[in-house]
Amino acid sequence: MSPTPKRPSESSLRRTNWVLAGITCGFLALAAVLLATPWKPATQAKIPLVDPSFLEQTAWRKSYADLAREKADLSDFQCYVCHEKKNPPPLRYDDQHVLIVPDEHSDIKMGHGTHNRNNLCYNCHNEGNLLTFSTRDGNELQFAESSRLCGSCHGPNFRDWEAGVHGRMNGYWNHQLGEFKRLDCVNCHNPHAPRIPTRKPAPPPHPLRQPVLLEPQAPQATTP
């Protein structure tokens, strides 16, 4: 039997106790601090979510074909409710030889091309039958075939459009796997003023590192 180890002195035991108590108090204090302020990532200013209108995939105009498909109100296309058959409305011009759009059609703003030669109703509408279009070479086309009417003058763009290269395409690039949707010219271009209007751009990127800077600017932007 080994001899009993020498008991540590009374004073060193007391010192050990004091050290243990000190460490315990330290941990307790740390626990209290951490429980009072739970770990959270630094708060950042909120970047507002983008307006869902910028995520919209539908065309901004509807073609006659779309309206007919949706069985929507087509009364705007019933020309002979107001016009007389066999008596096409004459074109009137001002002193600059610019077409005067009658008040009944005041929603139409003519702006087809940079010169005025294309801003005449019967360049596209059929003088003999207002319910159809007529191309320059005398072919009669239905309202639903408006893209072919555009193509009768805008050949290269029409060729690109047929190849899927001009204009918007939606759906499947792989035509075997799903539907490929091609829009009509008038889904994007207003035929009376085909240039695509300017628009408000979606918000610019926020500087990644400084989202905080953007908070005070937001109310200023909305006041005017």
Next chain:
Amino acid sequence: MGRRNFLRSSAAFAGLGALAASLSPLREIGDYSSVDEFMQKYYKEMTPDDMSKVIKRIENEVQRQYGIRPHVRDLKPMDGVEFVYCLNLTRCIGCRKCVHACVAENNQSRNPEIQYIRVLKLPHGSMDIEKADHLYNPEAVPQKGFFYMPVQCQQCHNPPCVKVCPVHATWQEKDGITVIDYDWCIGCRYCEAACPYWARRFNFTKPEIPKERLNPNMAYLGNRPRKQGVMEKCHFCIQRTRVGRYPACLEVCPVGARKFGNILDPDSEVSYILREKRIFIQLKEEMGTNPRFFYYFEK
């Protein structure tokens, strides 16, 4: 029990409790990774069995975090398909709809903001990127005298980002898409530094995606939610294009400036463009990256 023993044991208990409390921030580590994720194999070495387990784990994780059951798939490249993107600079009006459609489709962090597409505004008659402005915010676009050039991952034939990755967490697939395995990325950001197009983004914090805007149609190498400390970038919407659909940025473009397709198919739109249109720019051509992203103008 003696007084001394009582004091000692109660002090020991209090000490242990305090220790546990002081380590409490470690509980949050569960948000970053799980044991399964830690033990996960390299993407290219996973068997279909391993992959289905990983997908289940990701689906559970997303459901736990966002309360939405996602549909995660591991989509492989199609045979006989190589993707090319063409962008018509004559048509682009700089409306930035593509930027935000991409964010919505690909579950990018909204705060801090991560965007794959940057639209540069350049003065007419110049291709000098130094003159570009990407923070423009006028009342209406397009502005007179400027054109707009959206820049995103160019899906290079010779990608510098892949070369520098020390852990092979990013690689080029056979359909031309350079992908990232977010579970393999160590976040060293070498690829971000190597990319001449600033196409790669880093998640400095945990990405924040509002629940109501989470896109549940996900792909493993695509738009599944990322975590803090990994890189991400445009992947031509893998979750859409590998099932035959157009990418989100293309579908939302109001002017049809963006064209996408299979360059190996002579009847595709991109083949037509490369055959018929005249002027092409591969951005920073002199870098030798040979992008699969072409900019062109109308004749």
